[in-house]
Amino acid sequence: MIKSVTVQDLVNRFSLDVLAGEKELHRQITKSKTHRPGLEFVGYFEFFSQARVQVLGSKEINYLHTLSEEERNLRIGNIVKYHPPCFVVTRNLDGLKYLMKYCEEEGIPLLRTPHPTNKFLELMDIFLTKSLAPEIAIHGVCVNVSGIGILLRGKSGVGKSETAHTLIRRGHRLVADDIVVLRKTSPETLIGTHNGKSKEFLALRSIGLINVSRLYGRKAFQEETRIVLDIELTQWENNALNNELELEPTFTDYMDVRIPHLEIQLQPGRDVAGLVEAAANNWYLKQQGYSAVEDFMKRLESDH
Structure with missing residues (x-):
């Protein structure tokens, strides 16, 4: 039997803010490592870990902010169509209306934490490794x-x-x-x-x-x-x-x-x-x- 945790478990464990996809917190997570979608935002999906929790830090969010609306919609759309379990934005970063829109439409929870990216990745990987x-x-x-x-x-x-x-x-x-x-x-x-x-x-x-x-x-x-x-x-x-x-x-x-x-x-x-x-x-x-x-x-x- 494959073990799993839910997105709701992550929300409870790390006191995460739910920005979008609140009705989809029951989604299952079965992979024990997180993933930062860097290459995927520039169109390379050969090794995309779509079943993992996707973590977005300053690098990813700042990159998206530099894009035109049309280009940003394309980059985000290419990722959300794979339906990862959830996205987590670190450092309480804001200006995420465009990301909230896509996550709401696709039913993907968008979460946010005040933790720095590296610290959150470490805590999340430890939690998932033990839980799964x-x-x-x-x-x-x-x-x-x-x-x-x-x-x-x-x-x-x-x-x-x-x-x-x-x-x-x-x-x-x-x-x-x-x-x-x-x-x-x-x-x-x-x-x-x-x-x-x-x-x-x-x-x-x-x-x-x-x-x-x-x-x-x-x-x-x-x-x-x-x-x-x-x-x-x-x-x-x-x-x-x-x-x-x-x-x-x-x-x-x-x-x-x-x-x-x-x-x-x-x-x-x-x-x-x-x-x-x-x-x-x-x-x-x-x-x-x-x-x-x-x-x-x-x-x-x-x-x-």
Whole structure:
């Protein structure tokens, strides 16, 4: 199913003024990037992104102002006939009666914002990318440990929420409990967030439902995080995991995004939250180019 937002969603999100096409705010937007129709105004349509939100800044509007009425009508008419979802004029630019006329006739919303063009493009692209990103929901817990997004997975009752609670007590943050929504915002980027209903809530066996923000302060909760580690909590099995210097890397695929996978076995008295912290910090060091195994082997070699 193709995700979409409506022009009305943009109006609400960015407090946009509606200059024309008010009856067409239900129009759907399915593309996650905006477009500035520069080449199109001079008649080149080979790569026109007609399904994208069209943003008009000072350059585009000032160019239109320099044209004769006949030429301006031609340039605008060539674009509106493609029926893009909407036009947004930045910097509260005025003198747009001719543009309002065409948009009203063609049923295309014409919107306006006080934001500078580059700033608005950045904000709009971020909003559309997140809103239109492919997503799935999985059973698990999502936490942010020292700035590192982690999925905690495992069978029901294995201790995911309890581990998250311990992490929160140590100053880390909850993102989602029970249902984690994963959004693919780029070929390499996976964002974890909550489903809205479970926001800030953590379910603990023998205790019940708690609101982590009310209990531990706003710093205990985070809206979303980039997922970089997938940790599976499993029951302890003798000899199932060996104390090797370095485990063979494994990965979990979510919507074709590969996430490093680790398994942590549970046993009474074992500091699982501490092991999650260690995994997060070790991942960070590897991103900085440090390998504890390589460092250790160099020390052994230096003794010979």
